[in-house]
Amino acid sequence: MKFLRNVTLALLAALPFAARSQAPALTTFSVGSTTVTASALATNLDHVWELLWGPDNFLWMTERSGRISRVDPATGQVLPLLTLPDVTPVGESGLLGMVLDPDFAATPYVYVVYNYTEAGSLKEKLVRLTYSATANTLTAPLVLLGDIPATTTHSGSRLLILPDRTLLMTTGDAQLLPEAQSLASLNGKILRLNLDGTVPADNPTPGSLVYTLGHRNPQGLVRLPDGRLYSSEHGPNNDDEINKIEAGRNYGWPSVEGNCTTPSELAFCAANNVREPLTTWTPTIAPAGLTYYDHPAIPGWRGSLLLATLKNQQLVQLPLSPTGDDITARTEFVTNAFGRLRAICVAPSGAVYLGTSNGSTDRIIALENRSFVATGTRAASDFSFSLFPNPARRQATVQLPQPNALLTVRDLLGRAVLTRRATGTTATLDLSSLRPGAYSLQVQTALGSATRQLVVE
Structure with a gap:
C-alpha cells in the first residue's frame, strides 16, 4: 500500500506539465475579452471518436477504425497502443467511447465500447483492457457486456465512471425504435454497471442495467463536480437535445420528439415520468462530444457546457443556470473552420482539445488562451x-x-470530484464521499491560485 501511495503521489506531482511549444495559429477568436488561439496538435488521423486527459498528462484517443493511442500534448506525437482486431468500422459503427479507471495507478484498466460482427450480425460490446506503461501496450481484453444489437448507425456510445465506481454507458436505438422504451432491451438507454460488468444493487430497476430509457442516439455524456449529469442526443430531422440525466427517468423516444407538446406526447409524458430536454435544435446540428468548462484560462466559458457538433461543424457554448436546470444562452464558435467535430476534452491547463471526424485527414485541434499564466x-x-x-x-x-x-x-485524471465556495477564511471539506487515495486541492481567490496534494485515508 505504501508503494502504491508513493506512485500515486508521484503522478499527482506531475500534474503541472510543461507547456507545449506554440504551434502555428490556424485561427483566433474572442470569448469575451479573451483571445483564443486554435492550432493543430496532431494530424493525419482517421475519425477521432474519443479524447480523454490521462493521469500521465497525455491525451488518450480512439479512432473509429479501431486504434487506441496516447498523444503527447507537448509535441503532438501519436503513440499507438493497440488496434483492436475485431472492430467493424462500417458507416458510423466502429470503435467509439473510452474511459480510464479512476484508480489508474493501482488498476490501469481502460474501458472501450465498439461495434463488432458475430455470425454475420453487427453488435456492440464493452471491453476492459489492461495498460502497461513500460511496454506501451494494451492487453488482456475482457468483455464486460456484449451481444447488444447494432446497425451501422445509432450505436451511441460514451462511457463515464462515477465517483462510486460505477460506469455509465450510452446506447443508441440501433434503428429498433420500440426497443428504446423496453426495459428488456439494452438499446436506447443509458446503462449503469459495476466495473466488473455486474448490475449495481441500487439501480432504478432491481436486476436491470437500465439507468435511464427512451434515448435515440446519445453521443455526449458529462458529470459536473457537484454530481449533475448531462447528455447530448441526436434527434431525427428535428429536435436534437441536451438532457439533464436523472436516474430512472424516461426521455421519451420514440413517443416524444423534443419537448412534450402534442396531445399524444403530453399524455405519454404524464404517464411515463418523462424528463424534457433543457434545449433542442430544429433544424438539427448533430450534437456529439460534451464537456464542462470551469477554468480561469478562458473566463467567458466558465460554468458552461461545451458541445462539439458534426452537421453544423461548430463548438457551442451552453451556459448553465445556477441550479443547472436551464441553459441560458447558445453561442457558436469556429463554425466550418475544421469540419465535423466529434470529440472534446479539457486539460488541467484550461486548454480545450477538439477531435475532428472528416476522414483520413482528421486532426486534434488545441484551443488555448496563450496569454494565460x-x-x-x-x-x-x-x-x-x-x-x-x-x-x-x-x-x-x-x-x-x-x-x-x-x-x-481533483482526482488523478484531473477531474473535479468536489467543489465548494468558502465565504470566510476557514473552510471544512466533507471528504466522506471520496474513496481512499491521493487527490489535489486547488484554491482560487482574487489573489491567485495554488494547489496542494491531499491524501484521503
Missing part, C-alpha cells in the same frame, strides 16, 4: 493556504488567505 506558479510568499489534517479521513480544514475562495478537489 497559471497563478499557481507564483511564489508561496505571494499566495498560500494551509490544509490539515493531511492525510485526512472524513474531513479536512482549509485556512485561506481571503474569503470567497473556490476550492476544487
